[in-house]
Amino acid sequence: MMPFTYHRAQDAGDALRLCTQPGARYLGGGTNLVDLMREAIEGPGMLVDVTGLSRDIEERADGSLWIGGATRNTALASHPAVRSRYPVLARAITAGASAQIRNMATVGGNILQRTRCTYFYDCEGSRCNKRNPGQGCDALDGFNRGHAILGASPGCVATHPSDMCVALAALDAVIHLQGARGERTLPITDLHRLPEDHPEIDTLLEPGELITAIELPALAFGARSTYRKVRDRASFAFALVSVAAALELDGDTVKDVRIALGGVAHKPWRAWKAEQALRGQPATAESFRMAAEAELAAAQPLRDNGFKVELAKRTIAAVLVELTEIKA
Template sequence: MHAFDYVRAKDLSGAITSGSRPAAKFVAGGTNLIDLMKSEVERPAHLVDINGLGLAAVERVPGGIRIGALARMNDVALHPLVQQGFPAISQALLASASPQLRNMASIGGNLMQRTRCTYFRELTFAPCNKRDPGSGCAAMEGENRTHAVLGTSSSCIATHPSDLAVVLAALDAVITLHGRDGERKVMATDFHLLPGSTPHVEHALRHGEVITAVFVPDAAHASHSSYLKVRDRSEFEFALASAAVGLELSGGTIRSARVALGGVGTKPWRSREAERALIGKSPATATFRDAAEAALTGAIPHEQNRFKIELAKRTLVRSLTDLAGGAA
């Protein structure tokens, strides 16, 4: 492993100062970063432990809930405020990783985790534009069964692996960041970036900035929301396709709708096209199928992942059907 020094930050300003040094990295649960350090994909010179910052609360604030960035995935999943007001968040977290990992892994780290594309982690034989900009993309002609069909570019087709991030994109969450210039807020939908020609630039976080919290607004479609994840095995596996959906139904009509897809996009994939296809309609299979067609418009498959287009459509139709109480 590459040599590094370690400091445990005592407060936020100390963390920002230490984390702003060149080649510094924050560590929270370490479940993603330490793995990548062992394989030398990540080679920080300074590791800044932020676990002492006291950012682990889940609390009600005006208009919604605030989840501290250092709250552990399991604690958030089982929190009554989350289970009652935002069931899709709880379901996405419980469908992630394993109980041991969820007890270690933090919310901020979950949003920042890096792709599971095999070539990204394989230093010895595979070109990868995300790991080594300009080197090429081994997945284009190689193993791409688990890769993205939405938001891809000629430089990278890797999916974003987080389940939680898909729900946060659907539910209009806002991420709070603190850095040398103070506090700023970024919509969850804008936090992760499309690969374009710079797939190594993955998110809106600036070097030295700490994610401190996630705010999720109250809404009827948030308290009536769900997350459905389809994967190769039922535990300890990333999504082949997933759907985060929220519906406000009244008088047999869909008043508001939120839709985001996981496992198929290079970033958590909010589909406003699908939402437009749902709003004002009655919950029925034909409506849900229209929404699914709208969501996957523009999908571009590669040799091994064509099946994901139909899988994602069926995942979305099933999740909407279940959420509408089988009304379809």
């Protein structure tokens, strides 16, 4: 690991000032960045500790929920408002990593974690455009069972690793940012990039920009929501496919719906086509399957991950059937 200096920010302004230094990086719980430093994938010259910034979780008058960027994942998952109003988020967080990691990881850091692609981590033996732009992508012809089937490019087929972000995408979360040019917001569905020609650029954040808070808009049917993660083993494994969904019914008809997928793309994948196909349709297994097929029609599987297409369709349909059985 390369030498670095460490500073603990007193507030957001202090963090922004410190992060103007060349080679400076924000440090949350360190559950991703420190791993990358150990593997010599990243070598920041300065770490700016932002864990002392806001950890408040506040229910606001308009029904939204305000979450400080330094909130620990465990605290968010266990908060009564999250568990009662947005159970999809609580379940997504507890499906990720281990209890020890959730106790350390911050919400802002979780959002910004980098891919867990094996080839990305193999500095000595593998080519990776995300690690070294223009080098090539060994996952394309390598072992790509866990890789993307939607939104990939010839430059990168890695998937986004976060469970929490999939739920946030389904809930229309808004990310509050502070940077050199002031404050701004971004929908989480716009924050992460697809790889295209620059897989090394993960997000639309500007240099030195800091996540200060996450806002969950009020969602009247958020209580009828859930998260399902399909993985190779029951603990501490990344999703092959995951589904976050919330459903509003008007009798036996789908009035409104939110669906997002994990494990299938370079970013949390909002299933806009499936949602559009479902509104106004009967809340039946057949309708849910039809909507899933509409969403996966654009899938481009690789040699080893074609099974994900059918797995995603079945998981979407199964989760929506499960939600119809929840009494409002």
